[in-house]
Amino acid sequence: MKALVIGAAGMVGRKLCERLAREGALGGRAIDELAMVDVIAPTAPAGAPFKVTTQAVDIADPAAAPKLLAARPDVIFHLAAIVSGEAEREFDKGYAINLDGARFLYEATRRENMASGGAYTPRLVFTSSIAVFGAPFPDRIGDEFFHQPLTSYGTQKAIGELLLSDYTRKGFIDGVAIRLPTICVRPGKPNAAASGFFSNIIREPLAGQEAVLPVADTVMHWHASPRAAVGFLLHAATMDTGAIGPRRALTMPGVGVTVAEQIEALRRVAGDKVVARIRREPDETIMKIVAGWPTRFDAARATALGFRAEANFEEIVRAHIEDELGGRVA
Amino acid sequence: MKALVIGAAGMVGRKLCERLAREGALGGRAIDELAMVDVIAPTAPAGAPFKVTTQAVDIADPAAAPKLLAARPDVIFHLAAIVSGEAEREFDKGYAINLDGARFLYEATRRENMASGGAYTPRLVFTSSIAVFGAPFPDRIGDEFFHQPLTSYGTQKAIGELLLSDYTRKGFIDGVAIRLPTICVRPGKPNAAASGFFSNIIREPLAGQEAVLPVADTVMHWHASPRAAVGFLLHAATMDTGAIGPRRALTMPGVGVTVAEQIEALRRVAGDKVVARIRREPDETIMKIVAGWPTRFDAARATALGFRAEANFEEIVRAHIEDELGGRVA
Numbered sequence A, B: 001m002k003a004l005v006i007g008a009a010g011m012v013g014r015k016l017c018e019r020l021a022r023e024g025a026l027g028g029r030a031i032d033e034l035a036m037v038d039v040i041a042p043t044a045p046a047g048a049p050f051k052v053t054t055q056a057v058d059i060a061d062p063a064a065a066p067k068l069l070a071a072r073p074d075v076i077f078h079l080a081a082i083v084s085g086e087a088e089r090e091f092d093k094g095y096a097i098n099l100d101g102a103r104f105l106y107e108a109t110r111r112e113n114m115a116s117g118g119a120y121t122p123r124l125v126f127t128s129s130i131a132v133f134g135a136p137f138p139d140r141i142g143d144e145f146f147h148q149p150l151t152s153y154g155t156q157k158a159i160g161e162l163l164l165s166d167y168t169r170k171g172f173i174d175g176v177a178i179r180l181p182t183i184c185v186r187p188g189k190p191n192a193a194a195s196g197f198f199s200n201i202i203r204e205p206l207a208g209q210e211a212v213l214p215v216a217d218t219v220m221h222w223h224a225s226p227r228a229a230v231g232f233l234l235h236a237a238t239m240d241t242g243a244i245g246p247r248r249a250l251t252m253p254g255v256g257v258t259v260a261e262q263i264e265a266l267r268r269v270a271g272d273k274v275v276a277r278i279r280r281e282p283d284e285t286i287m288k289i290v291a292g293w294p295t296r297f298d299a300a301r302a303t304a305l306g307f308r309a310e311a312n313f314e315e316i317v318r319a320h321i322e323d324e325l326g327g328r329v330a
Helices: A011-023 A064-069 A084-089 A090-113 A152-169 A196-204 A226-238 A259-270 A284-291 A298-306 A312-323 B011-023 B062-071 B083-090 B093-114 B150-167 B196-206 B224-239 B260-271 B282-292 B300-304 B313-324
Strands: A004-008 A033-038 A052-057 A075-078 A123-127 A174-180 A211-213 A220-224 A250-251 A255-260 A278-280 B002-006 B033-038 B051-056 B076-078 B123-129 B174-180 B211-213 B222-226 B249-251 B255-258 B278-280
Touching: A004 A011, A004 A052, A011 A033, A064 A090, A064 B083, A075 A090, A075 A226, A084 A090, A084 A152, A090 A152, A090 A312, A123 A152, A123 A226, A123 B224, A152 A174, A152 A250, A152 B062, A152 B150, A174 A226, A196 A259, A196 A312, A220 A226, A226 A312, A255 A259, A255 A312, A259 A312, A278 A284, A284 A312, A284 B150, A298 B033, A298 B300, B002 B011, B011 B249, B062 B093, B076 B093, B083 B150, B093 B123, B093 B150, B123 B150, B123 B224, B150 B174, B150 B249, B196 B211, B196 B260, B196 B313, B211 B260, B222 B224, B222 B313, B224 B313, B249 B313, B255 B313
Parallel strands: A004 A033, A004 A075, A033 A052, A075 A123, A123 A174, A174 A250, A211 A278, B002 B033, B002 B076, B033 B051, B076 B123, B123 B174, B174 B249, B211 B278
Antiparallel strands: A220 A255, B222 B255
């Protein structure tokens, strides 16, 4: 079988391809070929037991998706996106990549579906976002909470979900949209994203570095590890979609914890010495941004459909230590 | 002030333009010019006290909206759409008119907004639809019921709403999307639309003709008169949008009645002789389609914002007799 990963140079895309390379199969079927695509050429995972191609592609170019689809991949992962802050600053670019990019992909798939007389209906996994929801929020956001995004990014993702459900309903694709929690612990360097501190306060202390906590301990947020995110993608790619019904967008399960609970989990796993590397330095701007974010979800549908996140934040900390630090804490 | 009506050849668009011609003003400001546009050239209302232009325009053509917006109309009514059944059969055409047509319009408005240094931010009234909602439904659909359309038409309207809210949030337009109830009594000939009977069983008996009722008396539906629909449009065009907040799409109020209640209202207004012209002829196909439709709404937000429908179905029947039959029943 052939898989196509669009957005394969991003953190989650890279980890997905590494996992595919380790397993060599998807849903019990051996992978023959993996096409990795991103706006910059992605890096092929080491030791893949199948053919890997890597390619720099601009998905906002209408000619791009038809070329990618000509190979008729059995499974398509669409992870590519302009992130929230950039989509807010760069209105045209956000719509071009996040809306048109998704629509060109669905449409190219439909063209192959029609050319095949309906025989070609690939599984298409689209990473959506909890940004499709807008404040004010209930204490827990359920599966039927309505979509009233307050950002261009959230608008573009909500539209991507609507199109995916309609193309699926018409039988052109077999789509599943998954709304990812905040990915924590993000590997790599601290970044300037407003949400960066959720990962920074775990990753940096574990690596022997100081980290800044810009918000109050009481801030509640919704997390899943990079490992869980890859698990969501694989499950979405292989599950029986007959059970989903027409509402093809699913909020993924996660771990809803306060910053204080994050820190206590870090203490239980790595001790007081590591926790002492967190420095409190309140930042009004970040506090304001974070106050508008959803806190936690009741992901009942996805859980019933077999999606699994970590059970608690300790598991998230341990997953980071195992996957990124070779099991060692500084 | 200048007004632009896109979809001015349709029943509601025509009635809107006739009303504008009668009143000569919109929100207390005299109208200088009314541009009427549709896929076929619309007919100018008689005796308008302002300049009227009529034009055949294909809004799916990317070059069309920039030309219409070059005149910088103060108020834009976007009523043009491919209807539900056609959008379901003609996938490309539905997306071209209903999604791209709306997006080209918003985008052309944004270009004028930017060219004016932000000074030009016209009111843009978009007619959406209760088709943005998909079954299963609660007994009454509230303002926070989520948007999971089960048709391409509903998908396109939901996307039109999302884009309108985002362009409004960014300050490019001042948008209001209104979800119309089923318009009843539709003037004109009986038509083959599955919803046609809701109007047929009132209009035809009042005109001395027999009408077929293809569903059970217990079917509940959500109605507003053509006169109320025009009232919604005028209110959306002139209201203080500061009170709406970021959720710019509003479900319009209406009259939620069963077919039996429609018939009893007709009897009270026009007597047994008229009601006797309704012939029951159950149609399994129509019954099945109608069973998937929403029944009634709690339009609390729109009502609080000053939108007014009829208070009961008798008023709807009387509005038809006054507006279409010169006050006379056959």
